[in-house]
Amino acid sequence: MNLFAVTVLLAQCCGLHDSIIRGVYVNPYQASRxxxxxxxxxxxxxxxINTVIVDFKGDYxxxxxxxxxxLPKEIGAVKNHLDIDFLIENTSRHNLKLIARIVCFRDxxxxxxxxxxxxxxxxxxxxxxxxMAWTNPYHDDVQDYLLAITKELTDRGIKSIAYxxxxxxxxxxxxxxxxxxxxGSRVDAIARFLEKVRHQTDAEIGIxxxxxxxxxxxxxxxxxxxxxxxxxxxxxxxxxxxxxxxDFKNEATENWRNYWIYFDSARESxxxxxxxxxxxxxxxxxxxxxxxYGPDYVFSQIHGAIAAGSDGFIIWNARSNYSTCxxxxxxxxxxxxxxxxxxxxxxxxxxxxxxxxxxxFDESLLQGSEFGPKDDPGL
Numbered sequence: 001m002n003l004f005a006v007t008v009l010l011a012q013c014c015g016l017h018d019s020i021i022r023g024v025y026v027n028p029y030q031a032s033r034x035x036x037x038x039x040x041x042x043x044x045x046x047x048x049i050n051t052v053i054v055d056f057k058g059d060y061x062x063x064x065x066x067x068x069x070x071l072p073k074e075i076g077a078v079k080n081h082l083d084i085d086f087l088i089e090n091t092s093r094h095n096l097k098l099i100a101r102i103v104c105f106r107d108x109x110x111x112x113x114x115x116x117x118x119x120x121x122x123x124x125x126x127x128x129x130x131x132m133a134w135t136n137p138y139h140d141d142v143q144d145y146l147l148a149i150t151k152e153l154t155d156r157g158i159k160s161i162a163y164x165x166x167x168x169x170x171x172x173x174x175x176x177x178x179x180x181x182x183x184g185s186r187v188d189a190i191a192r193f194l195e196k197v198r199h200q201t202d203a204e205i206g207i208x209x210x211x212x213x214x215x216x217x218x219x220x221x222x223x224x225x226x227x228x229x230x231x232x233x234x235x236x237x238x239x240x241x242x243x244x245x246x247d248f249k250n251e252a253t254e255n256w257r258n259y260w261i262y263f264d265s266a267r268e269s270x271x272x273x274x275x276x277x278x279x280x281x282x283x284x285x286x287x288x289x290x291x292x293y294g295p296d297y298v299f300s301q302i303h304g305a306i307a308a309g310s311d312g313f314i315i316w317n318a319r320s321n322y323s324t325c326x327x328x329x330x331x332x333x334x335x336x337x338x339x340x341x342x343x344x345x346x347x348x349x350x351x352x353x354x355x356x357x358x359x360x361f362d363e364s365l366l367q368g369s370e371f372g373p374k375d376d377p378g379l
Contacts, residue, residue, distance in 0.1 A: 052091065239262055
């Protein structure tokens, strides 16, 4: 079975093309540039993507928008990179779903406020390998701070949230951590926060988790999918092949390994979560520990995720540079649209093909990928 036939069959299993999340991550610096958004909107109009996930609370803990909340302003955490009104208006205009990424407990700003930060065995502020401070997930003030940010964003029109670093620290000298206000397990602390959000907002709630949390509970980090799944709408597992040990899914080729990491991990996620929870893996859109990084490398991950029945995918590149990824997204888009074009049209017209620009159906765009098994074990 060639690549085109395989991907057409995958699309048949997934339904209409817009039901499959096809997204990219945009960092706050790129998100402040109107010229960058012009390219993103063009890619959306061509059908390559239908989702963007943007930092509204970034990796260092700063808020990237003009928050009106008093505490973020008091601790100097408001940086105002983003124009929320521009993003909401234009993502809607270009049929893009806008997801706000909120980095939770890794926070250089709030950690230095009163008793919100994690301390070490000498009562000093604990920092990880990158000299980043963390807040204490057990602390009610920390949870309420994140809840207030979530409410502010939803009130301003952002309806989908992806919580990242929604866990306890995993690197640095974690043996020196001394937690206060401990009540229950670390999983209990994370679950209590998500339950609070669930009950007090109408947002679509997603969490970004370590890829290996799909396979076993990470007690030290507080990530238990079966427990947390009751409070979320979307799981975003970070299944980057570079972050698994090379012996994990040790296939004959790099791209087959990528395929099986995503296929098996997506299936494993499904087994641990309620049926209503969507599974949308992050795809590795960067070169780290990749022997042959290129469009095939990216597409092999997408292929595995969709074959396993995922609800889509989001490509991650920290610099938000997707020059290598657009080709893989062309293959993905065209495989989905070709299958959708064969479905019966509205009012008995017999085809959906005329609903889309003819150039979207160029079979030649599917050529050139070397990743395409003779017989696809995912089907």
